[in-house]
Structure formats: C-alpha cells, structure tokens
Amino acid sequence: MSTGQPFKISVSDDKIDLLRRKLELSVFPDELEDSGTSYGAPLADIRRLVDYWKSGFDWRAQEAALNAELPQFTRDVEVAGFETLSIHYVHQTSKAVNAIPLLFVHGWPGSFLEARKILPLLTAVSSEHPSFHVVAMSLPGYGFSQAPFKKGFRIAQYAEVGHKLMLALGYNEYVTQGGDWGSLITRVMALQYGGKHVKAWHTNLPMGIPPPFTRPLSYLKHLVTPYTPAEKAGTQRSKWFDKQGTGYFMEQSTQPQTLGYSLADSPVGLLGWIYEKLLSWTDKYPWTDDEVLTWVSIYLFSKAGPTASVRIYYETYQSGDWQQLVPQRPSIPMGISVFPAELRIHPLSWYKANGNLVFSNTSHSKGGHFAAWETPDMLVKDLHKMFGKGGPAFSVVPGKTGYEESPQAQ
Secondary structure: OOOOOOOOOOOOOHHHHHHHHHHHOOOOOOOOOOOOOOOOOOOOHHHHHHHHHHHHHHHHHHHHHHHOOOOOOEEEOOOOOOEEEEEEEEOOOOOOOEEEEEEEEEOOOHHHHHHHHHHHHHHHHOOOOOOEEEEEOOOOOOOOOOOOOOOOOOOOHHHHHHHHHHHOOOOEEEEEOOOHHHHHHHHHHHHHOOOOOOOEEEEEEOOOOOOOOOOOOHHHHHHHHOOOHHHHHHHHHHHHHHHOOOOOHHHHHHHHHHHHHHHHHHHHHHHHHHHHHHHHOOOOOOHHHHHHHHHHHHHHOOOOOOOHHHHHHHHHHHHHHHHOOOOOOOOOEEEEEEOOOOOOOOOHHHHHOEEEEEEEEEEOOOOOHHHHOOHHHHHHHHHHHHHOOOOOOOOOEOOEOOOOHHHOOO
C-alpha cells in the first residue's frame, strides 16, 4: 500500500500577518433592531469573533493540534480530460486485521476537518462493532488540495478523484460516507464504480424522489400511507430552507467569481458567509469561537483560496447534473441517517424510491447538517449497525468484516 507524500499544515507568517492587518481595518455594517439571525449573521457575533481573531485566537496552536491528530498526505491524481491535481487527504488506518476501507467525503462549507471527531470512533477496534480504515480527502479546490484550472469540472470528476485515490491507496473494494456535496459525489461513485469497487454507501443527506409510476406498488403505498410526525416536521424544515436558506445557492450557482472577490479579499466577509451557515444549518450546536475560526481559517488559508470551493455549485447547476443525477438509482446497498435539523428531509418512501435502501435511521432526536461534527457518536453508531455483524451490509467488502478475527471465524 502506498501512502503518498506526508503533509503538515504550515501557513506562512506572512499570511497570518496579512490577516491581522486586514482585521484591524474591518468595517462593519449597521444592523436593524431585534433582527437576531433572521437577516443573517448577527453583528454582535461577528464583532466578537473578529476581536478574538485579532487578539486571542491562536492559529499556530490549532495548526499544531491538527498536525498531531490527523495523519495527512498529498498525492497526485490524474483526472481524465483535466490536469493532474495534488490532492490532500487524511488517512487513518485501524489496527483491526480486517478493517473496512471507507472514503469520507465532505461538502461546502465543510472540509477534511469534519472527519476529526469520527476518526477515533471509526478506527477503534472492538468485538462489539466493526472498525474502518478511513480516508478523508479534501475535495479539489478545498483545504489543501489543488483546484482545477479548466471549466467544466463536474461531479463525475470529483467522484473520479475519490475513486482513484482509494485505488492508489490499495483499496480496490471499499465503502463510502458523505454529506452535503459528499452525498451527491458518493451517489455518482455508487453509479459509476458500484459493484466492482464501491460495495455500499451511506449518506446523512439522502436525496429523495416521490415513488414513480413505473413502480406501481411503491407509488400506491406512498399515496395511501400518512406521513409520520417526524416526516411532517421534516417537510416544514424543507419549506423553511426553500424559502429562507437558498440565496447562497443561487449566487454560488450563477456568479461564483463575483462573490469570490469578497471571499478572497475580506476575512470578515468570509467569516460572515460561513458562520451564518454554521448557525442555521445545525441543531443549536454550541459552537466555540475556536471551532468557528479554525473552520473558517481552513478556507482562508486553503491552497487555492476560498473562491475555488464555490465553483462546484456553478458547474453542477449550469450543467444540469443535479437534475440528471439525483433521480438515478444506484443498485448497491445504501444506508441513510436523517437528522432533524437537516436542510431537506423527505418521507422514507422517497428515499426507498431513490436507492437500494438497506439501512435507515430517521428517528434521531437531535443533529443537523454537519452530523460528523455535531453528533459524531450517532453517525458512527449508524455505520456500526449498517456494517456490523447482523447488519444489512455486514461483510459487503469481501474479506473485510471490520473485526480482528478472520472471515472464516465468523
């Protein structure tokens, strides 16, 4: 197995000094009385975070902690029709002999950082649950991965990068887990590489479609089955997001370069743009200032700069990938975890219509969009149930049960 080139985060002193100078020159907007979060990121929060960013936040300490905790690497990955890209990734192996290879795929405004809390849980060895070898890549244009230089880098290309990375690491057969863009990317991986290479996939942002006429039994059952209280609440959450939360999506899907000048030049602008999502996309998660500023700093200090991260919206929206890919139904086993503060939540029948659903947990009492960060125990427990002994995807990767004993001893 080849591990790639070892990597340590090392932001230059010049970049840190430039950040401090810019923060000193910050100009804040006014704010309407009693507006709270209804108009976006609250002014008091942003002022507090900027003050701490200037005078209290220790990036070097956060950098050192990430380097100490996360085994990081880079590797060149050739993308068909595009250039060869240097891809940054975390690769944490388990001590279990038959650990299951798992690719974790993040989205926006996340990063490889989202895997930080689940890594020790997934790689832990126990007779009670399976263990995993975990690869958490920085998507091209995110974190410390190189960004593509050509137009047209679509979901299929992100999927290709993830797949080729796993093959390069010696994982010819593996499973995936993803949220946000990671959900669509791993869906495409299941469609393109499923069966031979990708053996099963799990997502915490499942995309549902109403059961179609072409599946008459499912269609009729959907029509006559009343929604559960959780499904009704999910419908209301989806309506809220469609009405109040999609402005960012249209801007990033239509004019990402225009937005990019603010994200690249203004640390406060970048902070406000991301912090608002950390608030409204989570289930009252108690963000610390250190967490927020580390999260945002990963974007600010990223290899390609924060503008590169939003172009995935343009390429996906303008190409029609979203409309074309979501209705496609991968045949390999799929698992889902639905959290009550996710952005869009559909009835279970919709998820069944959109994949070979073998595992579902739609009864989580808390949690939101960033499940790996907000509720890591819950997310990992679902993966243990799906891939563990007695689970619907147990031993789905031949010879890799997730346990220390040999497959013959099962």
